[in-house]
Amino acid sequence: MRTAHHNGKDLAKEIALLKSQLEELTESMSGTGQSIAARGEEAIEETLKSARALIAKYGDTAKAVAQDTINLKNKATDTLIEQTETRPLTTVAAIIGIGFLAGYLCRRS
Numbered sequence: 086m087r088t089a090h091h092n093g094k095d096l097a098k099e100i101a102l103l104k105s106q107l108e109e110l111t112e113s114m115s116g117t118g119q120s121i122a123a124r125g126e127e128a129i130e131e132t133l134k135s136a137r138a139l140i141a142k143y144g145d146t147a148k149a150v151a152q153d154t155i156n157l158k159n160k161a162t163d164t165l166i167e168q169t170e171t172r173p174l175t176t177v178a179a180i181i182g183i184g185f186l187a188g189y190l191c192r193r194s
Contacts, residue, residue, distance in 0.1 A: 169176045
């Protein structure tokens with residue numbers, strides 16, 4: 086009987102030791118989780134900071150390029166309308182020629 090009682094005490098000590106180790110592991114994991122979250126937040130903040138800097142640096146350039154493209158499109162449209170009004174027969178001949186060429190190339194394929 087004494088052996089059973091002795092084994093019971095050892096078992097209780099082992100359980101208590103396992104509980105304390107489990108609590109330490111839980112605290113350690115909780116701290117690690119908070120550390121990972123903090124590092125993740127730092128990485129997100131750094132990424133946002135870089136994105137803001139990039140937008141600030143190239144935002145005006147992108148707007149200028151877009152505006153230049155719009156101006157070029159408008160100028161090309163105006164030139165095409167002007168040429169069509171000035172030389173209507175040449176425009177019709179060019180359209181017919183393009184049509185025949187496109188038909189020939191499509192039929193050939």
